[in-house]
Amino acid sequence: MFDMKGRTILYTGGAGGLGLETTMHFLDAGARVIVIDRDKAKMAALSEAAEAHHAERLLIREFDLADLDGLRNELAEIQATFGGIDVVINNAAIYPSKPFHEFTVEEHQAVQRVNVDAAIVCVQAALPHMRKNQWGRIINIASITVYGGWALLAPYVQSKGALIGLARAWAREYGPDGITANAVSPGAFPTDAEKIHPDPEGYTKFVLDHQSVKYRGEPADIANALMFFASDGSRFVTGQTLNVDGGWVMH
Template sequence: MTKTGEKPVAIVTGAGGSLGRATALRLGRDGFAVAVLGRGGATLAETAEELRTAGVPTYVLEVDLRDAAAIKAAVREAEAEFGPVHALINNAAIYPPTPFFDITVEEFDDVVAVNQRGYFVAAQAAAELMRERGTGAIVNIGSITWSGGWDKLASYVTTKGAAVAMTRALARELGEFGIRVNLLSPGAFPTKAEEIHENPEQYTQFVLDHQSLKRRGDPDEVASVISFLVGKDSSFVTGQTINVDGGWVMM
């Protein structure tokens, strides 16, 4: 793999999922070279193939987000082999649907390792590179569940609330280096994550009852806001939480 020339590089974690893939493709259309990071497998390979078919310079990083050393190495590899990293999108997450009293410490630690520690480590590794150039953008993907809680997802909701706090702390500390940090909280999008719900039709109605906009969102509508947050048009935006949820949560 060669350097991408003048194209800025974006790293998207969890790029094999619906939101991650939509984000990677949108950033590719908007002029980024894209490094897709995930555990590997068919879905990550499919994202990479779609990017390459679209003519987007693409670099694949197969990493388990539980492995802090591997995350740091992957971020450095992306820059060394692919070019200067301008943007990091912390998107990868796991969400075991377990009732609170049945959550083991091991399961809780596993969710924290991916959804919270993984975000922190990736952000630290990327920011170390960005500060040398005095510019960069990090977008952490949260969830509207942190705003009001959610049953059978206590571990996941806990990590998403932590992502909000981390975003604000990093925005405050990294601003002097020209690095912007924001958080995007998606609502209930029709992705694989909805397989945890036993009755899809009932859940869809539940979503529509709570949203102000009475239709389901499209992953591209998340990707477009992420593209804004890492682009020049948001050059004075940092430390913010933006809900993309059809008007479910308003704050």
């Protein structure tokens, strides 16, 4: 059910944070994974992790997703060389933090460009192949901040809400083509994203106080959810948002 042999996965921001573990899960399951990232250190770590067994099925491209025209060209080149894309995971995101009233409209738009518009470009690039094969999986990485709101992160929250809406719209429109679209909302995971917090220990206590399970999540928890949505095991699940958050948000 979770065999990914013969599948090609496009994974933005897949080199670090929650991405490395998931990329390795997919490689272990037999998939070819195309990772687009721009963090050189994380890209090097992923390359090293895959070196022993999976190097021939991993393609890492350094790219700034804010360049949408360049992204279209990059994806066209990738598909011309490696074939079509079966699974798109829209994970890359930026998250500037400050009071809402200090953000300019242009700064809001810059966040949407990377977090949302790049996702649209990726899905549009993959759709012809998915529709031709009558099989495809789209997974948007959202955030539990959409449900509770989050101070100082308004553009980020805005972008993640948009990804949930897009997953539902794509699910409705492309379900007849054998394509599912879902969103995964991670809770608070101890990744680089937390480094913006001024009080890490206090934040960890805050997280555990709100979660139903009293331990921090691990990247494998997200990897397992993404593996499910990318596989045939989720063929009858679409338009949904799964919170992987230790029971912080329930709806």
